[in-house]
Amino acid sequence: MTDTGSLNLHWSQALIAGFIAAGVTDAVISPGSRSTPLALAMLRQPRLRCHVAIDERSAAFFALGMAKVQRHPVLLLATSGTAPANWLPAIIEAGQAGVPLIAISADRPPELQNCGANQTVNQTGMFAPYARAAHALGTPHAGFDPGYLHRLATQVCEQATWPHPGPVHINQPFREPLLPATPHIDDAIPAPVCQCPPQLASEATQVAELAARISGRPGVIVCGEMPSEPTLAPALAALAKQLGCPILAEPLSGLRFGPHDRSHLCVGYNRWLEGGVEGCMANPEWIIRLGAFPVTRNLQNYVSRITATHAVIEPWPRWSDPARRITHLFRTAPRDVCQALLAGITGSADAAWLEAFMAKEEEAAALRQPSAIHIVLDSVAEGSALFIGNSLAIRQLDSLSAHNDKMLHFFANRGASGIDGNISTAAGIAAAHGQTVALIGDLTCQHDLGGLALARQQDLVIIVVNNGGGGIFDYLPQRQLPEFEQGWRTPQNIDFSHAARMFDLGYAQADSNEALQRALNKALRAGGAHLIELKQIEAA
Numbered sequence: 130m131t132d133t134g135s136l137n138l139h140w141s142q143a144l145i146a147g148f149i150a151a152g153v154t155d156a157v158i159s160p161g162s163r164s165t166p167l168a169l170a171m172l173r174q175p176r177l178r179c180h181v182a183i184d185e186r187s188a189a190f191f192a193l194g195m196a197k198v199q200r201h202p203v204l205l206l207a208t209s210g211t212a213p214a215n216w217l218p219a220i221i222e223a224g225q226a227g228v229p230l231i232a233i234s235a236d237r238p239p240e241l242q243n244c245g246a247n248q249t250v251n252q253t254g255m256f257a258p259y260a261r262a263a264h265a266l267g268t269p270h271a272g273f274d275p276g277y278l279h280r281l282a283t284q285v286c287e288q289a290t291w292p293h294p295g296p297v298h299i300n301q302p303f304r305e306p307l308l309p310a311t312p313h314i315d316d317a318i319p320a321p322v323c324q325c326p327p328q329l330a331s332e333a334t335q336v337a338e339l340a341a342r343i344s345g346r347p348g349v350i351v352c353g354e355m356p357s358e359p360t361l362a363p364a365l366a367a368l369a370k371q372l373g374c375p376i377l378a379e380p381l382s383g384l385r386f387g388p389h390d391r392s393h394l395c396v397g398y399n400r401w402l403e404g405g406v407e408g409c410m411a412n413p414e415w416i417i418r419l420g421a422f423p424v425t426r427n428l429q430n431y432v433s434r435i436t437a438t439h440a441v442i443e444p445w446p447r448w449s450d451p452a453r454r455i456t457h458l459f460r461t462a463p464r465d466v467c468q469a470l471l472a473g474i475t476g477s478a479d480a481a482w483l484e485a486f487m488a489k490e491e492e493a494a495a496l497r498q499p500s501a502i503h504i505v506l507d508s509v510a511e512g513s514a515l516f517i518g519n520s521l522a523i524r525q526l527d528s529l530s531a532h533n534d535k536m537l538h539f540f541a542n543r544g545a546s547g548i549d550g551n552i553s554t555a556a557g558i559a560a561a562h563g564q565t566v567a568l569i570g571d572l573t574c575q576h577d578l579g580g581l582a583l584a585r586q587q588d589l590v591i592i593v594v595n596n597g598g599g600g601i602f603d604y605l606p607q608r609q610l611p612e613f614e615q616g617w618r619t620p621q622n623i624d625f626s627h628a629a630r631m632f633d634l635g636y637a638q639a640d641s642n643e644a645l646q647r648a649l650n651k652a653l654r655a656g657g658a659h660l661i662e663l664k665q666i667e668a669a
Contacts, residue, residue, distance in 0.1 A: 136273075140273060144167070148285075150322075153282075155204070157195075158180070158206045159206065162307070167301065192557060196230055200229070208235050208248075209235050235302070261289060344475040347374070353421040364464045366393065372478060377428065379420075383538070401493055413435050416432060429452070504645050514562040517568055522570055569591065569592070581658075597620040599619055635660070637662070639662070649661060
C-alpha cells in the first residue's frame, strides 16, 4: 500500500474506526473535494450515522444541537479553504457552553501552503482561542501504524469531554490523488481503550465550614443553565428543605419541570425583583450558585449583592463569577456537594424567610396572563425538547413560565448568546432527541434561513415570533435614540410563508394565542417539520 490514494483512504478509515471505538455515533459532513477520503470513510462506516449539510455554518450548529442532547462528541467534516472558517460561531458557542464537538478540516499538503495555491488558507490554529485542543496531522505516509490513529481518536474524544467539554480541532492535509481507482473499505473497529476519569471530591472540612456558615441563616440557592442530571433535582430539593430556603431556578436549570419536589421553587422572581425587594429579602446572608450565571438583569443584580458567603459549585474548570463575589468554590459534582451539605446542616432559617419568598411567588402567579409561552409549555408532550432563542424569547420564558411535574428538556445557545444558527441547532436537537419545538424571533429566523434545509428532515415545529424586528431593544437604552428604528429595531417585513414553501415545511400564521394553540396542536399531531409565524407576543 504505497500509492497516495490508497494511503489517504486507509488512513482515514483508521481514524474514523478509532472514533467509533471511542463511542462516537454521528457525523455531520459538508461536501467538498479535499475532504473526500474522510467523507467516504464516514459514509461507508455502518456504525456511523452521517448527516449531510451543504452550508458549513449550518452544519456546525446542527452538530452542536446533536451534541447538546447526547453529551458526547459529534464529528464535523469540511473541505479546505474558507469552508471550516464558517464553523467559528458554533465553535465559540460550543467552547463557551461546554458542548463536545470534534471538527475535522481537510487541508492542502505542506508544499501547497504559502505559495498562492488555490483554496488554501492557514487553517492551523484557526480556532485556537476556543478549542480545548488542536491537532495538526501530517499527510498519510507509507507504513503508518493504525494504532496511532485509533488512540489519537480516543485522546481527542477525552479532550472534547473532560475535564471541560468543548470543541477539538483536527487539521488533516491530503495529497492527490485523493482516492485509489477502486476504493476498498475496511469497516473493522478496534477494541476500545478502557477509560476511567477521576471523580472530583471536595474536602470534608471545606464542606463542613460552609455548612456551619449557612445553617440557621437566611439565604438562597440560585440555579442557572446546567447539564441535565436526574439525581441533582431531588438532592437540591432536600437541601432547600433542610435549610428552609428558596431555590430561584431558571428554565435552563432543568428544575422547573419534572416530578421532583418543587415546594421551595421560585420562578416569578423577574416580576418581584423588578422594582427591588425590601426588608429581609433584600439581604440574604448567603447564596449557593449552580450552573451558568443568571440570564436576566434583575436576577443578576440580586445575586451580585450577596457578598458575605457566595458559594459556587462548578465542576468544570471555568470561572463563573462576573460579579466578582465568590467566597467558596467547589470543583465537584453538584449532587455530591448538596448531599454532603445536607449531612452537615444543623438548623434551618426562620420560617418567615421562606414564607416571604412564597408570598411574592403567589403575587406573581396571580398577575401572570395567558401567553404564547404557556401555550407551548401546555401543548408539548411529556419528554419533549424545547429550544429557546436568545434576546427576547429566553427572557420571556424565564419571566412567564410557571412550573409543573411534566418533564420537559430545555435547550438554548447561551454560551455566547448569539442569534446565529438557532434553527440549525434546533434541527440537531430534534435529530438526536425526537419531537422538538423551537421558539425564536423573526431576526433570529432570518439569520439562519439556511437551517430550514436541515429542519425539513426532522420532527420540529419552529415558532417564529414576528414582532417587527429586534424587540429586545425596546427594553434597552437605545430605544431613546432617533436612529432606533434604522439601527436597532430593524423591521424586515419578511413573508415567512415563502421560506417555509421553499424548504417544504408546513406553514401556518397565528395572530392570537387561540390561533397559535390551534396551529401548534395541528403541527404536533401531524409530525414532521413546520413553521408557525406568530404575529404578536406579550411583553415580559
